[in-house]
Amino acid sequence: MNSPFALALHGGAGTISPALMTPAKEQAYQQALRAALSRGYAVLAGGGAALDAVEQAVRSLEDEPLFNAGRGAVFTHEGHHEMDAAIMDGRNRAAGAVAGARAVQNPIRAARLVMEHTDHVLLAWPGADALAQEHGLPTQPAEYFFTQHRYDQLQEALQEGRMRLDHSQALPTDEDPKRKMGTVGAVARDQHGHLAAATSTGGMTNKRYSRIGDSPIIGSGTFADDRTCAISCTGHGEFFLRAVVAHDISCLMEYRGLSLAEACRIVVHDKLAPIGGEGGLVAVDAAGNVALPFNSEGMYRASQTSHGAAAPYVAIYK
Numbered sequence: 001m002n003s004p005f006a007l008a009l010h011g012g013a014g015t016i017s018p019a020l021m022t023p024a025k026e027q028a029y030q031q032a033l034r035a036a037l038s039r040g041y042a043v044l045a046g047g048g049a050a051l052d053a054v055e056q057a058v059r060s061l062e063d064e065p066l067f068n069a070g071r072g073a074v075f076t077h078e079g080h081h082e083m084d085a086a087i088m089d090g091r092n093r094a095a096g097a098v099a100g101a102r103a104v105q106n107p108i109r110a111a112r113l114v115m116e117h118t119d120h121v122l123l124a125w126p127g128a129d130a131l132a133q134e135h136g137l138p139t140q141p142a143e144y145f146f147t148q149h150r151y152d153q154l155q156e157a158l159q160e161g162r163m164r165l166d167h168s169q170a171l172p173t174d175e176d177p178k179r180k181m182g183t184v185g186a187v188a189r190d191q192h193g194h195l196a197a198a199t200s201t202g203g204m205t206n207k208r209y210s211r212i213g214d215s216p217i218i219g220s221g222t223f224a225d226d227r228t229c230a231i232s233c234t235g236h237g238e239f240f241l242r243a244v245v246a247h248d249i250s251c252l253m254e255y256r257g258l259s260l261a262e263a264c265r266i267v268v269h270d271k272l273a274p275i276g277g278e279g280g281l282v283a284v285d286a287a288g289n290v291a292l293p294f295n296s297e298g299m300y301r302a303s304q305t306s307h308g309a310a311a312p313y314v315a316i317y318k
Contacts, residue, residue, distance in 0.1 A: 004288035004307040005044040005191045009036055009057050011067045011300030012182030013234045013279040018297075018317060026316065029066055033302040033314050036060035040186055041304050041312075050188035050196035050230070051089050051112075058085075058108045058198045061184035065147045067300070068182030070106055073145055073202025075154035081145045082125065083202050084216040085111040090195030090224035097216035100125035103139040104132040108200045111216070113137070122216060150205070157206035183215055185232025187224070187284045195230040195284060197222050197246075204237075213237025219247035226286060228253040229260055235272075235279010235296065243271055249283065260285040261293075268293040 011033055016025065040057030044050070062070025073081040085107035086097035096115025102125055104110045110132040114123050123131060133139060185199035199222040201215040214221035214237040221237065223246035224230035231246035245267055252263035264283055272279070273295045280294020282301060290303045298317040304310065 003191060003193055004305065005189055006284050006288045006290050006303070006305040006307075007037060007040045007044055007053055007057065007186065007188045008282040008284055008290045008292060008303035009033070009040065009061070009184070009186040009301070010232065010234050010280070010282045010292075011061055011184050013294050013296040013299040014182070021316075029300055029316060030314050032061070032064045032066055033300060034312060036064075036186070037302040037304055037312055037314070040188065044188060044190050045306070047191055049192070050190040050194050051087070053188040053190065054186040054196045054198035055087065055108055055112060057186035057188075058184055058200050059106050062106050062108060062200055067184050068150075068202040069184040069200040070202075071145060072147055072150065074150050074182070074205040076203075077158075077206050077208040079154065080142060081202060082207070082210065083107045083200070084212060085198070085200040086122075086216040086218060086222040087111045087115060087198040088196065088218060088222055088224040088230070089115070090197075090226040090230055093225055095121050095218045095222075097122040097218065097222070098124070098128035099212045099216045100210055101128040101132070102126075103129045103141075105138040105140045105144070108198050109137050111198070111200075121218060124210075150202075153205045161206070183221070183234035185215075185222070185234060185282060187230035187232050187282050189230070189284050189286070189288045193226065193286070195224045195226050195286065197224040197230040197232045199232045199234075201234075214240035214245070217241060219244050221246060223247050223250055225250055229263075229283050229285045231281055231283045233279065233281040234299065235294075236277055239272060239275060239277030240279065243267065243275075243277060245272065245281065249281075253285070260289050260291050264291045264293045268295055
């Protein structure tokens, strides 16, 4: 008899403030999350591999301009896009990642290429795009990744930067919530008991100097091990990097015997929050239990399991 299977995904933490969210926007986000969940869950329900399920779910989110990944990636300071992604197989801890990709349509596919067709784990631009092109992955011109909303966010960030140079004007005291970072990701347990995780992001609006966050860093933003859990993170990447969040959760489970829920709680609320690390993650353990913790105002998230409450769960705010 096949064992339980489960899928959880996120479309980023630090969501639009409830005061700015319209019913039409909320419906659009929920529909996109449901579509990605359905696409990945169908793989699991058909007896497919967790690795394929998380890739399919993330590809769906990368193709949706609403999210900061793939087609909806934010703009850098120079006005282009630099996309990061990672994927990890819990069966043997094989992993692949790309950083700074500019042309590949689905960075998560390029990450899987790194894992399966090279001796490496992480490739940066321009090699990441070159590998994708050599293997025939679809690439797109810059116009494909242009969205007016993201372009407007860059202009606002640039204007704020100019204000900071002009001491005659008052400076903003808080980061504009409309400019918060975003990420997409998915984790899964398949019917064969294997785990996988995948994460993809456009990074941070107005980022400079080829900044790379936690998403493509194995153990920080992405991790999977059949013995413990699979994790995909979203939030302020610098803090997730310093805390090695994804691997820390796995370690708490492996070395201290904590449950998935308790390990996630400790890392997200007791370790990240006190130092200013805002965000969250999606997680699944070896038994198919799912956790969706976050310490921000909201997190675009969805999950579905073959056991317990099997109906799809989709939410944005607490």
